[in-house]
Amino acid sequence: MRFKIGYRTIKTAIGVLVATAISQALQLDSFGSAAVITILCISVTRKNSLRVSWHRFAACLLGMILSMGIFELLGYTPIVLGLFMVLFIPFVVALRLSLGIVTSSVIVLHIYTHANATVDLFMNELLLVVIGIGTALLMNLYMPSSERQLRVFKKQIEQNFSLILYEFSTYIRKGDSEWIGAEISDTVRLLDESKNLAIRERNNQILKEEDQYFHYFQMREKQFEILERLMPFITTIHGSVSQSENLADFLEELSKAVSPTNHVPYFLGQLEKMRETFKEMELPTTREEFEVRSALAYIMHELQQYLLIKDSLWNEKKDTNVKKRAF
Structure with a gap:
């Protein structure tokens, strides 16, 4: 014991x-x-x-x-x-x-x-x-700070996101993967524990509302829901059309940029370029190609939402900072 x-x-x-x-x-x-x-x-x-x-x-x-x-x-x-x-x-x-x-x-x-x-x-x-x-x-009056543990949770979640996105790109390229998806369940656990800890840390602040960590983990939770929705669609497009390689490259690049810094405008631009390329393609001639093209369109839409969730948090933080400076 x-x-x-x-x-x-x-x-x-x-x-x-x-x-x-x-x-x-x-x-x-x-x-x-x-x-x-x-x-x-x-x-x-x-x-x-x-x-x-x-x-x-x-x-x-x-x-x-x-x-x-x-x-x-x-x-x-x-x-x-x-x-x-x-x-x-x-x-x-x-x-x-x-x-x-x-x-x-x-x-x-x-x-x-x-x-x-x-x-x-x-x-x-x-x-x-x-x-x-x-x-x-x-x-x-004495309450130990959870700052260090919150940073640890943040780093672990970002590492998991990075690996999940990289495995998505690998599957699209190779059509197979040795990845067992352990990061999925681990991320669910980390998000749950980190949000609870962030709430407790916020409730320890009497004179100020310090809830940046709570908003951050809430943002990651919403993004993670999108990654979970993407999984069944990712498995349908490996190597089926030429555009799948472009998507794999995009996902791999995105996996290397999982961080608090704001890379959203760049990746939104890359998505828009892929959309323009798809529009210039000839119409699908087979049912399989049609289904794959539909899956690609859906994945790009979800990835756009994934990025916009982070962008909304970034803009909210900027607005908050402007208000603080104003007063």
């Missing part, structure tokens, strides 16, 4: 230590509850941490006020406690504070156990909540 201590575990341990030490130093009743609240509020992203903390604080405050009023009015009995929870939980959910149900329940049980609503008890519970949530927020 592999034993591993992650950064979140370390943050939680430190948070428990700090929250317990502060609440104990202040001689608060049930001081261990501050540590429990801290554990509940430790999160994987900064934005989620702020949202969770607000939910828990608001729910706890409501729980304290309402429970003290109802218990004092109806009594400190199990029936009243059960009735309160039946009404309180849907109320909290309706206010969209459902993430605070567990924490507020802990505080409500404290009040029920003391069986005496006083200002001192209210302040005790409020301090436990503030210390627990405040400590968690402090711990959540």
